[in-house]
Amino acid sequence: MSKGEQVQTGDHLVEVLTDDEVLLEGGGFINGSLLSEGIIDELSRVLVPIADGASNSVTLFEITKKLICWR
Numbered sequence: 001m002s003k004g005e006q007v008q009t010g011d012h013l014v015e016v017l018t019d020d021e022v023l024l025e026g027g028g029f030i031n032g033s034l035l036s037e038g039i040i041d042e043l044s045r046v047l048v049p050i051a052d053g054a055s056n057s058v059t060l061f062e063i064t065k066k067l068i069c070w071r
Contacts, residue, residue: 028058028062032062
């Protein structure tokens with residue numbers, strides 16, 4: 001894959017990258033995108049508190065248009 005290349009989501013993405021697991025180290029937008037596609041089935045997180053004073057910071061999962069239901 002090259003920078004900016006569009007990739008498919010779902011089972012195909014997991015199949016291309018590994019046998020059965022993908023480690024995602026992303027921000028709110030990539031996390032939210034994969035969550036809304038139903039790709040995330042396990043979540044482990046490390047919280048590192050940082051105060052930057054910005055009220056418009058990106059959250060852990062940025063989801064704007066869809067209601068997310070865990071399967």
